[in-house]
Amino acid sequence: MTNFILEPYLALLLLGFLPSEMWRWLGIVVGGGLDEGSEIILWVRAVATALVAGVIARIVLIPPGALASVPLTVRLAAIACGFLAFLAIRRSAFAGVLVGEAVLVAGALAFG
């Protein structure tokens, strides 16, 4: 955080709370006037989904702190196994997280 110019709590308010909370406020204002299937909402949903995917990839490939101590191949194998388990076991998010974590821990112990 050394190269950051705003005080952390101010940053939390201005760069975290406001940009996120404004959508809830806008939702109250817009009320029933917006169709969930409208083209602009569809595009926004696609952009938001791709952005979250980018965040997932960044944490797995360029991880912070403790996670960086686990080899890259183990991280990739763990996220792939977690996703396959999710697909195989009734699209259960819980199963995906559990299997992915198990592979990560086992891999880190074996190759870490």
Place this chain on the structure above:
Amino acid sequence: MSPMPTSDTPRGAASAAFLAGARTAATSVFVVVITVTYVGFGALAHDFGFSVGWAMLSTLLLWAGPAQVILVTALGSGTTLIELAVAVGLSSVRLLPMVVALLPLVRPARSRFWQLVVPTHFIAVSVWVEAMRLAPGLPRDDRIAFCNGIGVTLIGAGTLATAAGFYLSAALPLLFGAAAMFVTPLSFLVSTARNSRLLLEKAALGLGLVIGPVFAFYKVELDLLWTGIVGGSIAYAVHRVRAAMA
């Protein structure tokens, strides 16, 4: 247990509805998902050098997992302020349609903006799913209190889990911190995949996973933002072409 208060005592009925919401949340699968996710977030915030108070406050104030992870990751690695605010904003756009879809079901007649600010603050994917499913079965006057009960319970669990993850990451072996942090990408990936009913969303997810690392590798400026815009727009274009051909 005393019987449910009758509806001619508005305050009693409201608190009964609030407690019913709290019970619903405490026994739902989401309390597990929220706890595990925020233990991971607490560990992440710890490793990026934030304080426990900051991490807990971010859960209380943002109550949006992806936005919080973007905030911590980007602040911790020195991204430009404007990219950060736009990335956080984009990741939370999904809250808008959720609020728009839920409010007509739960808002009391003649409600004002400020009366809805707190109830809508609780809206996140988990609260939204439970509220959309259960609130329509209740008397209209009880619905907001019921939703507040769900929201307060889950946001409380999330805030406590943030602190737990923070301290566990500091106290336990390195491997625990790594495992706790790994919950975030895993749970984001599977819950995004599960919520992706449309081809549009599936394509956006796949494209973002591929484009994100490429942009990061070539050190494209505002790489997260461009990942979203490029990946999302290609997915949207595919959706339009398919719709035109159908």
